[in-house]
Amino acid sequence: MANDVTQKLAVLIDADNARPAIVNGLLAEVAKYGTAHVKRIYGDWTGPNLNGWKAALLDHSIQPIQQFAYTSGKNATDSAMIIDAMDLLYSERFNGFCIVSSDSDFTRLASRIREAGLLVYGFGELKTPKPFVSACDKFIYTEVLASEDDDEKEAPAAPRSAKELRGDTRLVNNLRGAVTDASDESGWAALGGVGSILNKRMSDFDSRNYGFSKLSGLIQGIGLFDVEERQHGNAKHVYIKLRAKGK
Template identity: 75%
Template sequence: MAHDKLAVLIDADNARPAIVEGLMAEVAKYGTAHVKRIYGDWTKPDLNGWKDVLLRHSIQPIQQFRYTVGKNATDSAMIIDAMDLLYSARFDGFCIVSSDSDFTRLASRIRESGQTVYGFGEKKTPEPFRTACDKFIYTEVLMQATEAEPSAGVKRRSAKELRGDTQLMNLLRNAMEAASDDSGWAGLGAVGSIISKQSPDFDSRNYGYAKLSGLINGIGLFEADERQMGGGKHLYVRPRSTRK
């Protein structure tokens, strides 16, 4: 997957310069960004903060004037370019960076063509766009706390908070059950794969944990077993027995 050719398209009206460092590092996990474009009306002063970031990461700004108040010409230009890139058949996947639901149909159309869609947006991003992507990453987890924004990033949740999150607990338990063998153990990789298919916006970093294994361990209701298999170590998990 790391060799996939990706097109990264950013909606400047619905993204912040502070995410770009983390965004490009995240994109590199899934493939190589062969196209990096950002769309907006660069004559407007509210986009001035992007200049240094774009130069540093070689992201091409695409100028799109706002023809009419209340109409988003930026979205239209980005969608047209995405379709042109899709028809070129040069890419394995697309990274769409926006918190706008207008890109829901675009994400669905790209997936219909058999290509992978990675969505990036804030937690306010409407559910239809999030679920239209193969994987959706909240941009809050890509930001690091700085002097200017000390509250940036995601605070780690306590075991009590995690256990009280019914949706999270059901997601984990159901995935473990689906991936488990006769003894109740489930490979962590299989668990993560099932969760991603059921909930594209799931990310252990949303709860303050770098990896799924850390999140499961932090809850304190599951046990883990590291096994040596095929020259490598694999982690297996299962709900902790309540029997005494």
């Protein structure tokens, strides 16, 4: 998916379903896709459970939106977020939305925003239900965004072995399909084109989920492709090709 820093984005955070430790990584990730013209976070700020967010809000100029829980067991925060999102959508001032939550209640919201022709970037934990993940143009798991000073942060995941990667049928099939779709008549495909197709095929695709900081590392690690660098002007570009069987 091509990134465009000129995109105007609205960032809406469900405080009940996101940790303050992700905020630095979250906003850095958002900056890859555009500029956050609106940054709002929703929750009941009268309770103690959101205290960890308060310092982060000041540091990053995120506007807290107060939402009381009207009825026990019902999440009024979700409703407030959805209403605000629709108001912002109808303002026609934005190119896309960043929805930060692991709650499946936002699935229809993501679909509705995309129906209007805007991009949706989802951010949530690995437990996020698949329907919400699939409803977004791009979904980033927040486990890869937690800050280094987070006491709850686990050690960075080690890159998966070639055997583990090859055992992931969904990953292998989508990688092969993306290379085939992006390849020229000789079978070689530019890595950038492969990455673009992968993001369209798998909204939650991210090489970091497999322990690799870049797609090139994942391609090398899985060992199913031939890789070569080509010089184009002053820049080097990576090309990949399905490896012949038996090699």
